[in-house]
Amino acid sequence: MVAIPMTPTKFQERLAESEDRVDTEQFLQALQYVRDDGHR
Numbered sequence: 650m651v652a653i654p655m656t657p658t659k660f661q662e663r664l665a666e667s668e669d670r671v672d673t674e675q676f677l678q679a680l681q682y683v684r685d686d687g688h689r
Contacts, residue, residue, distance in 0.1 A: 655663075664673055 664671060664676070
């Protein structure tokens with residue numbers, strides 16, 4: 650599997666494409682949780 654770097658701009662583009670099918674608040678909370686968990 651090849652990791653594709655997701656920049657903040659790419660995240661914004663993908664969320665805009667989701668047409669409100671994604672709860673952006675929950676999505677951002679999940680990203681923060683994963684980031685914080687990796688820093689322990």
